[in-house]
Amino acid sequence: MQISELYTLLLLMLLLFLITSLIRVFIERKKLKREQFQTLTLIKCSKCGYTEEREFQTGDYILKPEKECPKCKAQTRIFKIYDVKVPRK
Amino acid sequence: MMLWIRNIKMRLARIERLAKEAKKKVLDVLKKGGIKGDPEKFLNTYLQFFVIDPVRDEPTNLMRRLEHLLDIRQKRMKLGLKQVLPDLGEFTRNNLEIMIEAARALDLIYRIVRHYLMLGQKTNNWILIMQLELEMPQIVKLAETYYKALDAFKSGKPVGDGIGALAAATLMNSGGSAIKKEIVEDTIMGVTERKGRKLYVIKAKGPGGTVGKPGEAVKKVVEELKGKVSRIIMIDAALKLEGEKTGEVIEGVGAAIGDPGPEKFKIESIAMKYSIPLDSIIIKESLEEAITPMRKEISNAAEKVIEKIDKALEERTKEGDIVVIVGVGNTVGIAQ
Numbered sequence: 001m002q003i004s005e006l007y008t009l010l011l012l013m014l015l016l017f018l019i020t021s022l023i024r025v026f027i028e029r030k031k032l033k034r035e036q037f038q039t040l041t042l043i044k045c046s047k048c049g050y051t052e053e054r055e056f057q058t059g060d061y062i063l064k065p066e067k068e069c070p071k072c073k074a075q076t077r078i079f080k081i082y083d084v085k086v087p088r089k
Numbered sequence: 090m091m092l093w094i095r096n097i098k099m100r101l102a103r104i105e106r107l108a109k110e111a112k113k114k115v116l117d118v119l120k121k122g123g124i125k126g127d128p129e130k131f132l133n134t135y136l137q138f139f140v141i142d143p144v145r146d147e148p149t150n151l152m153r154r155l156e157h158l159l160d161i162r163q164k165r166m167k168l169g170l171k172q173v174l175p176d177l178g179e180f181t182r183n184n185l186e187i188m189i190e191a192a193r194a195l196d197l198i199y200r201i202v203r204h205y206l207m208l209g210q211k212t213n214n215w216i217l218i219m220q221l222e223l224e225m226p227q228i229v230k231l232a233e234t235y236y237k238a239l240d241a242f243k244s245g246k247p248v249g250d251g252i253g254a255l256a257a258a259t260l261m262n263s264g265g266s267a268i269k270k271e272i273v274e275d276t277i278m279g280v281t282e283r284k285g286r287k288l289y290v291i292k293a294k295g296p297g298g299t300v301g302k303p304g305e306a307v308k309k310v311v312e313e314l315k316g317k318v319s320r321i322i323m324i325d326a327a328l329k330l331e332g333e334k335t336g337e338v339i340e341g342v343g344a345a346i347g348d349p350g351p352e353k354f355k356i357e358s359i360a361m362k363y364s365i366p367l368d369s370i371i372i373k374e375s376l377e378e379a380i381t382p383m384r385k386e387i388s389n390a391a392e393k394v395i396e397k398i399d400k401a402l403e404e405r406t407k408e409g410d411i412v413v414i415v416g417v418g419n420t421v422g423i424a425q
């Protein structure tokens with residue numbers, strides 16, 4: 001009677017341990033996979049050095065002429081387009 | 090063994106899904122571009138298109154034969170695309186060409202893995218199955234990388250491999266107004282001045298996805314200048330080893346270009362003919378970083394490359410010298 005109870009207790013503990021470790025593995029895997037990137041476009045005025053960063057829009061390419069510079073009214077161009085890691089919440 | 094097979098099948102299903110979605114994305118672009126005829130039929134022709142390797146045991150003119158075959162292949166694909174999508178812009182067509190290439194790579198991975206799995210099952214070869222099971226995570230990662238590359242080319246974002254082209258574009262536009270012209274097909278040359286030296290800067294013609302013909306362009310420029318070039322400097326992205334820092338810029342000698350051979354051969358030959366020193370600057374990145382949208386660390390390397398070029402100009406050339414600079418790599422999303 002007592003021995004069989006001990007056995008069930010042991011079995012239960014083992015099961016609990018298995019389940020928790022399984023959950024932990026799954027969570028860690030999800031953490032690894034959730035590496036997200038965001039593409040940004042950097043606009044620069046070659047005259048005064050004014051820069052502005054915004055989200056990438058389809059049709060953007062490096063050296064594409066953009067709107068005029070808010071500081072010196074010269075024409076700005078897309079200077080760079082790159083991916084940055086999005087910080088996880 | 091049953092467990093292995095089940096595991097492989099699960100991952101194979103993921104690769105199949107990726108391959109199918111890749112095809113769907115290409116088909117979407119084909120349909121949006123207003124394709125004439127059946128888009129699926131068109132794609133299938135190019136999905137398993139092959140090039141037979143030239144004979145290598147007899148090396149006479151091997152590079153020219155290889156170049157000839159690669160030329161035919163590219164011309165045929167370009168012509169095929171032009172025929173069914175005449176209204177689409179040149180740059181979009183170039184991007185589409187690379188998208189098809191990525192979809193082709195995915196399809197090939199899927200078919201090869203399926204082949205080994207079925208072969209292993211059929212012959213009850215557990216070593217084959219075990220090898221496959223052990224290599225599966227890497228294969229899945231490769232497939233995912235190709236899938237991500239497809240997205241980059243679809244939206245026309247610059248990729249990591251384009252860092253050479255980006256450095257060249259920045260250099261071209263640094264010294265006032267440069268004269269730019271298409272020197273050979275899909276390849277642009279800009280003449281500019283820097284530190285009292287005359288620079289002939291070469292890169293692929295952007296912002297469509299193409300690598301151009303840098304070797305042919307260098308050959309033409311050097312021949313036109315009758316060999317009066319004091320240095321050739323090449324810039325390219327190179328595969329890093331796992332654990333190395335992305336975006337690191339290092340220097341060396343030789344032709345830094347990762348083509349199947351012909352372009353590299355041309356540059357080496359012309360440099361040898363006129364005994365012009367051949368320098369190279371490489372930017373380290375992984376395969377995944379090279380064919381997916383350019384990371385910030387890599388784009389920051391452009392300034393470091395230019396610093397190194399300035400130093401090279403000051404230390405290894407004199408004022409009034411002519412220097413040829415080649416930015417190698419896919420120029421998707423980068424104009425000039």
Ligand SMILES: [Zn+2]
Nearest residue numbers: 045048069072
């Ligand atoms: Zn300004």
